[in-house]
Amino acid sequence: MNSRIWSSIVLVALLLISSTLPLTQADGNDTSGRQAGPDVVVGDFHDFDVAITELTERWSIPGTQVAVMFNGTLVFSSGYGVADSESATNVTNDSKFRIASLSKAVTSAGILTLIQNGTISLDDKMVDLIPDLLPSQLLGCEYPSHSTSFSIDDITVSHLLNHRAGFDPSSDPTYWHWNTWESRNDDCLNIDGLNTDYDDGNLAPVSMERILSEWLRRPLDYEPGSDYVYSNIGYQILGQIIEAQSGMGYEAYILENVLTPMGIN
Helix, strand or coil: CCHHHHHHHHHHHHHHHHHCCCEEECCCECCCCCECCCCCEEECCHHHHHHHHHHHHHCCCCEEEEEEEECCEEEEEEEEEEEECCCCEECCCCCCCCCHHHHHHHHHHHHHHHHHCCCCCCCCEHHHHCHHHCCCCCCCCCCCCCCCCCCHHHCEHHHHHCCCCCCCHHHCHHHCCHHHHHHCCCCCCCHHHHHHHCHHHCCCCCCHHHHHHHHHCCCCCCCCCCCCCCCHHHHHHHHHHHHHHHCCCHHHHHHHHHHHHHCCC
């Protein structure tokens, strides 16, 4: 079973467990001895604590963090397992984890601020928002007129946000090693140009802008809006839209317009 399915099971399990917890007044420390905020409504988290420990052991999860919010207040947080198996460093509440696809929520919030201030709309066409990212024609590739009734010209901001833009993650290039690019037999990828520009892999990794530009030259996997298929490429494009339409770098824009207003610095 893959990690995405395991993550979903863990999340559902946590929701089911937490929904059964009785919430009562406490002095800031629950019976498990884990960290809880002072003078807040908390419950007896002992059973919850034991259940999380059992889940991590059953599924051989090396380390994880768990936090519980109630009415906008942190009422429980704890680390489980190790952050570094070699040094046996324990996971704590201050341990840092990669947020991975949780960043998609941040990106979508950034896009919504651009919609809110009238810079873009949900119905705007992707190709109109990132003209500098659109690929050049390539001999042997049918771009931009692939033998389908649909193309990247049909993709909207809404499609990208909702994983309905026509990209199939089974061939997601955002995780490709240089050797994967080089070994692809695809008339719509400029492999010779990539080899020249990136010195046969010596200057790898390939920039995200180049990855997207190459990928947009390929035919879509399905008609935009006709299906839902989880997509990393779509959200990478949304990040590029934020930069192109705001005139700011992604990190700077998100910090100024999403995180700082929320009190996250």
